[in-house]
Amino acid sequence: MASQNKCYHDEPMSFFYNNSNQTKDDWNSTQLILVQVVGSLFCCFILVSNAMVIAAIITNKRFHYPFYYLLANLAASDFLAGIAYVYLMFNTGTVSRKLTVRGYFIRQGLLDTSLSASLANLLVIALERYISVMNWKVHSNLTKRRVTMLIVLVWAISIFMGTVPSLGWNCICNLQDCSQLAPIFSRSYLIFWSVSNLVLFLVMVSIYLRIYTYVKRKTAVLSPHTSGSINRKRTPIKLIKTVMTVLGAFVICWTPGLVVLLLDGLHCQQCEVMLFKRWLLLLAVLNSVMNPVIYSYKDDEMWTTFKNLLRCVGNGTRRQRSSRANARPLSSAQETGTTPQTSEEKETTKDSDAQEMLKA
16 A cells, blocks of 8 residues: 555656566667667658658648648658657667656657657548548648648647656556556556557548548449549549558557557556567557658659659759869969979979079
């Protein structure tokens, strides 16, 4: 009873790891360096590629539609995920045991916020696609103001979900309720987190199945009567396939982790959830790596915009080098149009001057 009433806010994370029986899960130095090097390469790709997605949508006027604005917001959530993974990599292993409770909340809060943002963005995109497809339009009639409000709402909900444990839903004052995977998170919170996300997965999958069946049925009805004009309506189908691929990758990469979190929340002692911890994190990283690849592979216009951006960056770098070369100060000899003489040329000049003096 005393442990349930006493709070341990000032204890280091090693205290909570020991309470959760995590005493043999430390990385050795070789493994840690390898994970940090490989992870840093993945995170650099995540940051650069998602920044290019956002830049492509901003610079290309063909992308100035609600769907692409929401896609840019999804790329922003993946960008945040890249930052969260960098912070996690350099605060794991033995370092994680030295973290304060606040530092651990920050580490996990970044991950939870990025996951919530990705999930909320996919849900909003699913609803936007549903509205547009049911009206048989390429893009919905959402105004920029409404899209902006949706984006703000997505981030407000995501930040709130990422800060819920630090606001009080934790086990700092009730050590018996602590989970294994997240030593200061309550098992009840893990159950809520995993079940709510899995339910949202099912909702989004059902929405896209409804959209897909509607499009197939509509296309089958219209194709005998509009053989040529139906090709103009393939754009919404391509957009749906792009989002379905993104959603499928998201579900595949995150469902195993959510199931393991649920088992941990249910206090399944025979499940050995700690064995899957690192592999599930690798799957989460791969999901953020895959999304920009899916965008460029499924959307030819996006890939063309990527190449134009890279070409502009290359041209800008060459211009900067040439401008620096032109801006170098000239020597006095260069200003007068003459070149400075070498030591051999100076000696030759002195010899010729001496010979002329002797002749005189």
